[in-house]
Amino acid sequence: MSRFLFAVVGHVNKGKSSIVSTLAEDDSVAIAREAGTTIECREFPLRIDGRTLFTLIDTPGFEQARHALAWLREHESGAAGRPAAVRRFLEEHAATGRFPEECKLLRPIVDGAGILYVVDGSRPYSPEYETEMEILAWTGQPRMALINRISEADHSESWRAALDQYFSIVREFNAKQAGFEERLKLLRAFRELREDMSAELDEAIAALNRERERRLRESCRAIAAMLADMLSLTLVERAAGDPTESQRENLEKRFLEQLRLRERRCRDEIEDIYQHRRIERQEENLALLDEDLFAESTWLRLGLSRNQLAVSGMISGGLIGGGIDAALSGATFMTGALVGGAIGGVSAWLTADALAHTKIAGISLGGGQLKAGPVKNQQFPWIALDRALLHLNALRNRAHACRDMLNLAASSSDGIVRHWPRPVRQKIQTQINQLQKAHLVSGQFPYIEKMAIDLQNTITELE
Amino acid sequence: MTRTSTSRATDLAALIDFEAIFEQDRALDRQTLRKRDRETGLRIADRGLDRREALLVWLDERRKTPEAAPGQWTTQGLRSATAILFVLGLLSGSAAAAGLLYYDGAHPINIIPWLGVFVALQLLLLLLSALLMLPRFVARRIPGMTMLQRTLAALSPGRWLGLLGRLLPGKQRNALRNVIGRAATLDALYGELRNRLLLTLAQVFGSAFHLAAIVMLLMLAAFTDLAFAWSTTLQIKPERFQGMIETVAAPWFAWAPGAVPSFDVIENTQYYRLQNSAAPSKLSGASAGQWWPFLLMCAVVYGLLPRIALLAVCGLGTRYSTRHAPLDHAGFQRVYERMTEALIDARSPDPEAAGENHPSHQTKQKAPLDNELGPLTIINWCGAGLDAKNLKQLDHPVSLRPVRRVLEAGAPDIAADRATLDAVRNDKQDGALLFAVKSYESPTRDCLNFIAELRKAAGPRRSIILLPVHFENDAFIPPGDAEFSDWETHALETGDPWLRCERVENGGAS
Ligand SMILES: Nc1nc2c(ncn2[C@@H]2O[C@H](COP(=O)(O)OP(=O)(O)O)[C@@H](O)[C@H]2O)c(=O)[nH]1
Ligand SMILES: [Mg+2]
Numbered sequence: 001m002s003r004f005l006f007a008v009v010g011h012v013n014k015g016k017s018s019i020v021s022t023l024a025e026d027d028s029v030a031i032a033r034e035a036g037t038t039i040e041c042r043e044f045p046l047r048i049d050g051r052t053l054f055t056l057i058d059t060p061g062f063e064q065a066r067h068a069l070a071w072l073r074e075h076e077s078g079a080a081g082r083p084a085a086v087r088r089f090l091e092e093h094a095a096t097g098r099f100p101e102e103c104k105l106l107r108p109i110v111d112g113a114g115i116l117y118v119v120d121g122s123r124p125y126s127p128e129y130e131t132e133m134e135i136l137a138w139t140g141q142p143r144m145a146l147i148n149r150i151s152e153a154d155h156s157e158s159w160r161a162a163l164d165q166y167f168s169i170v171r172e173f174n175a176k177q178a179g180f181e182e183r184l185k186l187l188r189a190f191r192e193l194r195e196d197m198s199a200e201l202d203e204a205i206a207a208l209n210r211e212r213e214r215r216l217r218e219s220c221r222a223i224a225a226m227l228a229d230m231l232s233l234t235l236v237e238r239a240a241g242d243p244t245e246s247q248r249e250n251l252e253k254r255f256l257e258q259l260r261l262r263e264r265r266c267r268d269e270i271e272d273i274y275q276h277r278r279i280e281r282q283e284e285n286l287a288l289l290d291e292d293l294f295a296e297s298t299w300l301r302l303g304l305s306r307n308q309l310a311v312s313g314m315i316s317g318g319l320i321g322g323g324i325d326a327a328l329s330g331a332t333f334m335t336g337a338l339v340g341g342a343i344g345g346v347s348a349w350l351t352a353d354a355l356a357h358t359k360i361a362g363i364s365l366g367g368g369q370l371k372a373g374p375v376k377n378q379q380f381p382w383i384a385l386d387r388a389l390l391h392l393n394a395l396r397n398r399a400h401a402c403r404d405m406l407n408l409a410a411s412s413s414d415g416i417v418r419h420w421p422r423p424v425r426q427k428i429q430t431q432i433n434q435l436q437k438a439h440l441v442s443g444q445f446p447y448i449e450k451m452a453i454d455l456q457n458t459i460t461e462l463e
Numbered sequence: 464m465t466r467t468s469t470s471r472a473t474d475l476a477a478l479i480d481f482e483a484i485f486e487q488d489r490a491l492d493r494q495t496l497r498k499r500d501r502e503t504g505l506r507i508a509d510r511g512l513d514r515r516e517a518l519l520v521w522l523d524e525r526r527k528t529p530e531a532a533p534g535q536w537t538t539q540g541l542r543s544a545t546a547i548l549f550v551l552g553l554l555s556g557s558a559a560a561a562g563l564l565y566y567d568g569a570h571p572i573n574i575i576p577w578l579g580v581f582v583a584l585q586l587l588l589l590l591l592s593a594l595l596m597l598p599r600f601v602a603r604r605i606p607g608m609t610m611l612q613r614t615l616a617a618l619s620p621g622r623w624l625g626l627l628g629r630l631l632p633g634k635q636r637n638a639l640r641n642v643i644g645r646a647a648t649l650d651a652l653y654g655e656l657r658n659r660l661l662l663t664l665a666q667v668f669g670s671a672f673h674l675a676a677i678v679m680l681l682m683l684a685a686f687t688d689l690a691f692a693w694s695t696t697l698q699i700k701p702e703r704f705q706g707m708i709e710t711v712a713a714p715w716f717a718w719a720p721g722a723v724p725s726f727d728v729i730e731n732t733q734y735y736r737l738q739n740s741a742a743p744s745k746l747s748g749a750s751a752g753q754w755w756p757f758l759l760m761c762a763v764v765y766g767l768l769p770r771i772a773l774l775a776v777c778g779l780g781t782r783y784s785t786r787h788a789p790l791d792h793a794g795f796q797r798v799y800e801r802m803t804e805a806l807i808d809a810r811s812p813d814p815e816a817a818g819e820n821h822p823s824h825q826t827k828q829k830a831p832l833d834n835e836l837g838p839l840t841i842i843n844w845c846g847a848g849l850d851a852k853n854l855k856q857l858d859h860p861v862s863l864r865p866v867r868r869v870l871e872a873g874a875p876d877i878a879a880d881r882a883t884l885d886a887v888r889n890d891k892q893d894g895a896l897l898f899a900v901k902s903y904e905s906p907t908r909d910c911l912n913f914i915a916e917l918r919k920a921a922g923p924r925r926s927i928i929l930l931p932v933h934f935e936n937d938a939f940i941p942p943g944d945a946e947f948s949d950w951e952t953h954a955l956e957t958g959d960p961w962l963r964c965e966r967v968e969n970g971g972a973s
Contacts, residue, residue, distance in 0.1 A: 131875050448793070
């Protein structure tokens with residue numbers, strides 16, 4: 001464990017766990033309205049490649065500060081002996097069990113942790129808190145106060161006057177709303193508190209910046225891959241005769257379901273990238289815009305489409321050709337086969353239609369085939385992209401203490417892509433076109449990459 | 464043991480393994496992959512390797528299990544295929560030569576089929592091979608080439624597998640489809656390499672074929688007495704035929720004139736099957752045997768040499784393109800990023816050990832407030848600020864009660880608590896105790912302990928009403944649901960039947 005510790009302490013239910021959750025990007029932290037949710041200290045070491053730079057410690061809140069302070073005062077031996085008194089307090093009450101919370105929260109401080117004292121700035125200051133501040137002062141450790149605002153009202157000013165008496169640094173930090181920049185600002189404030197660890201904090205800040213960039217890159221790739229998959233999705237439904245209306249409906253439903261499934265996968269991936277694994281999401285369902293999804297063709301009992309049949313014709317022809325090839329000269333594998341294959345293929349293609357409508361012993365050899373997709377609508381990829389970007393944007397700015405439902409209802413935002421400058425939109429449009437054209441997955445590869453890079457650059461530049 | 468240098472060359476097996484591992488990695492989650500690859504990256508961080516070398520080290524570490532190294536057996540298979548093709552080439556070459564040079568002593572051997580196979584067909588095949596080897600961007604510009612390529616694609620093993628898959632049961636078919644999908648992806652990346660490999664194999668077969676044919680010709684010429692003739696259904700004059708022969712022999716005309724038959728020989732060996740017996744005298748034994756050097760040179764120049772040249776070009780080309788494969792598609796990029804980018808994690812390694820969640824109490828059917836509460840004693844906890852005056856504001860039955868006295872507790876000075884408790888203990892009257900707390904503060908152990916003390920001081924049956932309040936600038940702010948239920952829960956948990964938590968919905972008219 002690193003020698004650099006920060007203990008997050010304060011009265012019960014003032015947002016200690018929330019602040020830790022946000023700073024450590026850990027959404028496993030229990031945050032609850034009820035008091036006494038945190039019953040044990042929990043360590044959050046910031047590790048870079050496994051090397052701990054510093055450790056945040058979430059603690060249970062003060063529960064009996066008055067009595068603890070009274071005990072300390074009784075056992076004080078001059079101002080210089082105050083930290084020693086705190087140590088004695090721990091020794092003595094580890095056994096009596098009379099101050100379980102105070103013992104747990106003071107332990108890391110006595111071990112050298114810097115103090116982050118959390119208060120709720122949305123409630124009026126009251127002098128009872130001074131007992132807590134006093135105890136913290138007795139430990140003699142460097143102290144910073146964080147004014148968290150749990151609700152709307154603002155009483156920070158009344159707090160500041162008192163906090164300034166006890167803490168060398170007083171900052172506002174809103175656990176549930178703090179974005180990346182606020183978090184970095186707080187880390188910089190840590191530097192002032194503990195000048196001896198500025199190297200570690202600088203390293204952490206640099207690493208966090210890189211990580212943010214990495215996450216954005218990964219997310220843009222996930223979004224581009226999703227678009228590619230959506231734009232190349234096709235589904236095929238077969239019928240003995242011509243496809244019926246209900247088959248159309250059914251196919252459209254399945255098609256839409258697949259699109260939505262793919263979209264959800266992308267959402268999950270991005271939430272995973274940002275370490276928001278427990279988010280509840282609310283989002284309007286992806287819809288298809290008014291358009292004709294379907295193409296009809298014929299299929300054959302062999303299970304081959306006309307084109308596939310042509311290919312198989314080529315192959316059987318090719319086998320004959322291959323025989324000739326080997327017997328005569330075997331010059332290349334394929335050249336002989338090519339000639340035979342071409343002949344076989346053409347004849348198979350020509351007879352496909354006739355076969356489709358033939359019956360042998362009452363079993364039809366083929367019938368109608370209904371194909372849904374790929375989506376050709378020009379608007380669709382932009383909508384899918386916009387939805388993904390809204391989600392990404394929300395996640396990038398979401399504090400890990402925030403446990404509210406993530407509401408992505410379209411009505412709550414007017415979109416992202418429409419605010420992009422025209423050249424950017426054109427660039428992305430080019431890639432969308434390429435993705436639509438290259439319906440083979442292999443063909444999409446380079447455009448996915450290109451689009452991901454463009455998305456990332458755009459987001460970074462417009463930030 | 465430290466490796467001092469890392470090979471920078473990739474072979475076919477390496478490329479196959481890279482792709483196979485990328486494929487397997489798709490089943491693993493991001494975090495696992497990052498951790499695994501970063502570990503590799505850190506291990507080699509101080510060796511100063513460049514990207515390519517680093518990727519190769521990564522590959523080495525990954526392919527320790529046989530499933531992760533299909534490249535090995537693929538290249539072995541390729542080697543066996545090469546050997547088999549070589550043998551097949553030898554067999555079919557000698558068979559073809561033996562057939563074409565079949566001499567029963569009665570009819571001379573017609574050289575025309577030999578020329579057909581070893582000159583005309585070879586020229587055609589060479590042409591097609593050349594077309595196949597055209598790089599894609601050139602091919603796209605030549606009309607008809609795309610059609611040819613599409614036909615080629617139709618012959619690719621991926622398609623064959625696809626057809627085969629239709630015979631399989633659903634699950635296996637799906638697995639196969641995935642493989643094919645991946646193969647199609649790889650096709651875009653390694654298609655040219657694969658074509659070149661196939662061409663190389665074809666050249667192995669071709670070279671063996673010609674080699675065997677040539678050896679067969681030499682052996683037959685050395686150990687038997689062959690009689691050659693030329694004969695076509697077309698009416699060709701010996702003069703014209705000589706011209707054609709000289710054209711064919713042009714490549715070696717200058718330096719091996721012995722391998723070009725003279726006009727005499729040509730004229731003497733024209734042969735009419737029907738007039739077989741009519742002109743036997745013309746077919747002199749000596750000139751009939753003189754054809755073989757020419758036939759030999761045909762097989763060497765039009766058959767063997769181009770095959771060997773192509774073999775060399777394809778073989779070297781394949782090796783070059785595998786050795787220097789750029790390792791630059793997205794899969795490689797991601798691995799390299801994972802190796803070089805630091806893992807950062809600030810989350811707790813320990814599982815959350817959250818306190819027991821208070822079971823949400825169904826709000827018990829509360830008895831109506833006892834009218835015999837008597838005059839109230841208000842006890843403010845931590846300066847909750849309730850007094851006789853603002854109590855009247857509250858929209859709650861207790862506001863109608865007279866207030867006898869107001870006490871304080873929970874202040875920094877503990878002695879004040881004791882005074883309050885004493886006052887309650889010594890109070891001989893029976894009025895209810897109104898314990899006011901700040902609704903926005905959570906119940907602390909300190910507060911709950913005090914309530915227990917208060918119960919002792921008040922006696923077991925005296926009503927204690929817990930009232931969460933919030934006054935700001937003398938205005939009452941009703942408690943939120945969560946705030947109230949936090950207090951209510953704790954009140955219920957005491958199990959004290961005479962302790963009840965009351966909610967004030969609003970401040971009424973103020
Ligand atoms: N709106 C809002 N609520 C907060 C904030 N910080 C904490 N809370 C809420 O305050 C309550 C207590 O938070 P928690 O972090 O568990 O406090 P702790 O007991 O000090 O650890 C929870 O219901 C949180 O949702 C904040 O910044 N904004
Ligand atoms: Mg907590």
